[in-house]
Amino acid sequence: MVAAVGRPEGDDAAGRCAYQGAPGAFSHEACTDLRPWDEAVAFDSFEAAIDALKTGQVGCALIPVENTTIGRVEPAASLVERSGLTIVSEVWRPIRLALMAPQGARLADIRTAESHPAALGQCVGTLATLGIAPVEAFDTAGAARAVAEAGDISRAAIGPARAAEVYDLSILRNDLQDSTDNRTRFVLLSA
CATH class of the missing domain: 3.40.190.10 (Periplasmic binding protein-like II)
Structure with a gap:
């Protein structure tokens, strides 16, 4: 479990945070831990979650970019780098499979x-x-x-x-x- 990231000043976050995966995924867990006040919204792909943020469907997106065992999480890490979006916080989360x-x-x-x-x-x-x-x-x-x-x-x-x-x-x-x-x-x- 990680501590929630405080809501940035003036950020209403549209009440919704995008993640890739289905309910119960690691990204879903991380999203609800970090943004408990937001509705966690599932998308089938990293691209769709990032596009939802770019088009204003959600106020933020939580994306996995690196893992201690396998290194970069692709294609997510490359999509984040090319997105033009701002990284407002990050968290390392233990992964137990x-x-x-x-x-x-x-x-x-x-x-x-x-x-x-x-x-x-x-x-x-x-x-x-x-x-x-x-x-x-x-x-x-x-x-x-x-x-x-x-x-x-x-x-x-x-x-x-x-x-x-x-x-x-x-x-x-x-x-x-x-x-x-x-x-x-x-x-x-x-x-």
Whole structure:
């Protein structure tokens, strides 16, 4: 948990903060922690979240740009650099990855694990040790939603433990990340 960033003087923030992903994603958690007074608004891509800020649909956007395990989070970091938007604050947030699957699944049942490419990169060694094939998805929580909807006990998702609660999945293993110091830097953008 991180402390909320105070509302900048004169910034009404339009009451809405954009993030990339589905409800329950790490960006969603960071957005609600940093801007508890704003409505967190989900977008399918980093581009869409940044465009929403540029067009005034939201008052700010929270974007992940760097991770201690994989380095730059692309394409997000490049999009932020080219956006022309102002970085008003940043926060490093611990990232703990959970392996989650439909109710009744066991670790031995899992053949594939779906998640955002950045999350998969943070647990590639652990997945190899477990014999689980990584499958790229647009988002950590979006992967959890897809796994829940499919109901296939051979499919798992990797993401924040909260996503398991949101999509009624069982956590088969916590701390799936390869590094014990796995953190992501998020930047808060303003127009």
